[in-house]
Amino acid sequence: MQTATRPAPADTHDLFRATRARSRELVADLAPEDMVVQSMEDASPTKWHLAHTSWFFEQFILREKVAGYASPDERFAFLFNSYYVQAGPRHARSQRGLITRPTVAEVMDYRAHVEAAMGDLLAQGDEEVAELTTLGCHHEMQHQELLLTDLLHALSFNPLMPAIRAPEPRALSEPLPREWIGFGGGIREIGHAGEGFAYDCEGPRHEVLLRPYELANRPVTNAEWIAFIEDGGYGDARHWLMEGHARAQSGEWDAPLYWWKQDGAWWSFTARGAQPVDPNAPVVHVSFYEAEAFARWAGARLPTEAEWEVAAQGSEIAGNFMDDGALRPLPARPGEGLRQMHGDVWEWTRSGFDPYPGFRPPEGAIGEYNGKFMVNQYVLRGGSCATPRAQMRHSYRNFFHPDRRWQMSGLRLARDA
Structure with missing residues (x-):
């Protein structure tokens, strides 16, 4: 990450809350069955994205900056690491869709646990924590985009063609000539x-x-x-x-x-x-x-x-x-x-x-x-x-x-x- 000046801790706390809230909004209309399927190795289940982005804050900030921090389940470090070799062993990328447990509800509880711990830490106003949190928020934004495109790929195999969002009419437009x-x-x-x-x-x-x-x-x-x-x-x-x-x-x-x-x-x-x-x-x-x-x-x-x-x-x-x-x-x-x-x-x-x-x-x-x-x-x-x-x-x-x-x-x- 590069920054000319470190972000203001208060602004970072707002960014953190807004980023985490957007992830919840993106999955609000999904059923648990939508969130566990993996359609190819390049794509990950929605549930995994939600857990991995929480693991990122836990691994690189909470474990480093909070004395005595305890994860809800230490096994999550293995399940939800993506490709960070120096952070430890990882579950096979191609098998993320086979992880039926933890459940979606337990992943959401995990997210809440991390958000509470991060909120307490950000309230201390540490500039280095704010800088790492900014990186974590942009990392989660990347996964919000992947969550949508991965889910679209998964749903494309369903003959019922379920929509992520409700259909809406296409606005008529005139072609813009190439110049x-x-x-x-x-x-x-x-x-x-x-x-x-x-x-x-x-x-x-x-x-x-x-x-x-x-x-x-x-x-x-x-x-x-x-x-x-x-x-x-x-x-x-x-x-x-x-x-x-x-x-x-x-x-x-x-x-x-x-x-x-x-x-x-x-x-x-x-x-x-x-x-x-x-x-x-x-x-x-x-x-x-x-x-x-x-x-x-x-x-x-x-x-x-x-x-x-x-x-x-x-x-x-x-x-x-x-x-x-x-x-x-x-x-x-x-x-x-x-x-x-x-x-x-x-x-x-x-x-x-x-x-x-x-x-x-x-x-x-x-x-x-x-x-x-x-x-x-x-x-x-x-x-x-x-x-x-x-x-x-x-x-x-x-x-x-x-x-x-x-x-x-x-x-x-x-x-x-």
């Missing part, structure tokens, strides 16, 4: 500037050399993706990286994840249930491989993360986030310049998730947060309709393996000027 916005080249700076919270992988701030380039004014839409499908884009190896084409063929990909055709029209499974595909909304649930193939088909390319961040600098961080409640990408609103740079869909970039020059992970198990994943993954930028607004910064780097599709991932085109 190109130019940016000059030269030496520019990217990375966290040192104001407020950021993850360690967002720094150090450093210089990059850019050639003149252009970005599309909005993300790629469903209508454009349908044109790609109808032109045989999924089967045309000319557009694909060899590894991507092999993955698409082995996975029998012929459309974005959760899409199917019904009576000649495309439908998609969403957090609002089964809905017709909105032609003017950004395409979502596509892998890096698919995004790369589409960009080539369109005579363009994916931007680098430096190009994306330089274009975003100075713009207001506003958009369709988790806080807005839509939980699905919405069409771009009319306007000039870059649209939907934040929210709606994470945008794949052509940049690998590598350390910035001078990067050094923090000491101890906390240092395992990001640094150990800096291989074989690609960076996404901008947040999505499932991202808490408080998470978003221009420098925020998300990352996934190139074949992953269950996240709220889309793309924006770029080209050389």
Whole structure:
């Protein structure tokens, strides 16, 4: 974690309460049966997310800062550690859905226990505790997003197509034509500037050399993706990286994840249930491989993360986030310049998730947060309709393996000027 100054303890206490309350709100309408299923190794049960985010505060703050702290069950340290090797042994990731005990009710009691202990500790006004708590809150925000996307994946296997949130009618909209916005080249700076919270992988701030380039004014839409499908884009190896084409063929990909055709029209499974595909909304649930193939088909390319961040600098961080409640990408609103740079869909970039020059992970198990994943993954930028607004910064780097599709991932085109 990087901060220019340590957060005020009082503000951190408010952040902690608000973050924990949002997690409760996200699961308020779920049945216990919804919260225990695991649909694949990449996705975790809702119950596990709720427990793991409590374990994080317990492991890295309460056990370190509260003399004599006692967990409700010491076995939780084994069950709910994710990948922190230095924090001790862990239950197998692929078997999280087999943990029927503790029950959902017992996990909620565990959360309440941790919240009470954290409340007492935060009341003491310790600045180091406030800094660690801020990290813990942003960690929980990440898991709130994963909770939604993991649950969506699990529910997609149910023939009843249950909705996470009640369905609502789709607002009519006009398509926003694609336009190109130019940016000059030269030496520019990217990375966290040192104001407020950021993850360690967002720094150090450093210089990059850019050639003149252009970005599309909005993300790629469903209508454009349908044109790609109808032109045989999924089967045309000319557009694909060899590894991507092999993955698409082995996975029998012929459309974005959760899409199917019904009576000649495309439908998609969403957090609002089964809905017709909105032609003017950004395409979502596509892998890096698919995004790369589409960009080539369109005579363009994916931007680098430096190009994306330089274009975003100075713009207001506003958009369709988790806080807005839509939980699905919405069409771009009319306007000039870059649209939907934040929210709606994470945008794949052509940049690998590598350390910035001078990067050094923090000491101890906390240092395992990001640094150990800096291989074989690609960076996404901008947040999505499932991202808490408080998470978003221009420098925020998300990352996934190139074949992953269950996240709220889309793309924006770029080209050389």
